[in-house]
Amino acid sequence: MLAPSPLGRVLLHLSNLLVIAFLLLPIAAVTLGALQAEKTLQADTRALLPPEWTLDNFRVILSGGEQRGAIFEQVTYLPDNVKKIRFAFTNSTVIALSVTVLTLAMGALSAWTIARLRYRWTRWLVNASLLARFVPVITLMIPLYVAFRQLGLLNSVVGVIVALTGFLLPYAILILAPYFDQIPKELEDSARIDGCSRFGAFWRVSLPLAAPGLASCGALVFIISWNELLIPLILVNKAEFMTVPVVINSLVGDVHVFFNLMMAICLLALLPSVILVLLLQKFVVAGLQVGGLKG
């Protein structure tokens, strides 16, 4: 790149500030909302910063409604979903972790056969994955609801895990197949000469070398399954089996729930995936650029 002129440099800094402000706008709003009471929010509808800060919103959520703090002393109604939000965080964690492990395991097995064994039908599997990525979730959910209802799989964490894994496998294949393809084949060949089976060469040689690809894929799969709303929304309707996005969804339009409480829940909900993205930044970028995933 050519060095920008002094004036150009100022304009570039200003543009960056503008973009950064836009990127941080919702983050600032959710944080400020979560750290104040409904009362201060309504007292002055024009001030940017509240006169008082409070952690009561978090206290109520984390204690499941046991500790009410100063804001919620007078409040008699608290939705069941909010009281049981600890279930939701446990469910979301179990579901996101299981889906990540399952998708990585199955995806790696398939991706290696696509890159190394090269049959016409494994090539076809890549095309099927590409097409599958475009299928709208809503189109899948209507028949899955009917089928799971008949099988008695509604309101089950396993049902959500199976549905999400199937939905995300094409993503894993599209990221991992090119990754295995660029690992030198000679490494596996020499392992074979030393007496390794084909599967052994995959297991002991290629799989460890694919660790960065697995990290990219795993980070994306975890984020997408942690964030997914429609699949658990349609397969689950009891508070014990809900995930965090489903609980958030249930609060939309509930006039009895303060915006501040909702913002505190949103903040807790976005923390795990935000931390993951910032920690694994390099891998997330690589995965998005290779897989061309949904934005």
Add this chain to the structure above:
Amino acid sequence: MAIRSEPAAAAPPVRAGRRELAPGRLALVMNLPTLLTMALVLAYPIGYAAWLSFHRVGPAQLRRGEFPWAGFDNYVRLFDDPLFLLSLRNTFVFVAIVVVVEIVLAVAIGLLINQQRVWTSRITRVLILLPYAIPPIANGLIWSFLYSFQFGFLNRILFTFGLIEEPVNWAGHPETALYAVTVPYIWRTLPFAVLLVHAALQGIGTELHEAAAVDGATAWQRFRHITLPLLLPIIVVILVLRTSFAFTVFEEIRAITQGGPGDATWVAAWYSYKKAFEPPNDIGLGAASAWVLALIVGALAIVYVKTIYRRIH
């Protein structure tokens, strides 16, 4: 990847006495979990959705477990429903705005974060990923807080800078609501487009730019005649991918407007969801509308796979 019907290399000698699966069989065994799961969760439901769309499926039928044949009845009712046609229209408007704005912003921000010698660009490069991590439904709820007529943050900011006198009801007016919901969606999905542009920019060498600068080309001329043509392939990729994904927007609509005010922000996925999963639970009609959506997106997918994906890989 070249297609070969035989394994790439002849098998090296295997230690005597050791038996292993033939490669064809090994491929089948290793793909079995993937094939089964994808058949169960992807292939079967797509077929079953088509089947359901030709049958009458409501709460009574679900209880009995019998779905009477309805022919094209669901599709006839669908295209006779002004609300469905309005939802399609709204979806097209939404997609057009989102895709055009995202492409312009992605190229601009991509160029911005590609500036190695500007230190603020490094901050932008880190933060640009942030929206990707936010759960879409939380994003919707946060923006409905931002947009709130009574105590929203957007109005507070504009008051602070003296830009408005009275609070503005951003998402509450039928004329502006659809535009209001495009902003949160663009915010959340922008990182993907920026990263693709950024990757493409890193592949463009500096030689052409330096040569053109020596010849007296201005920055705009260099962008117009060197950078933009080289970015065109990735812009087409973003166009197709973002168009097909934006067609299925759901969470931001659900959190911010719930289709309102009136029916100003009904979109295709919202229509299918409301028809199928809210009383009177007309699942047959919902399946038909979801299939129409899948066909629109599927057409784009085939264009993508047949022409663009082949050329990149």
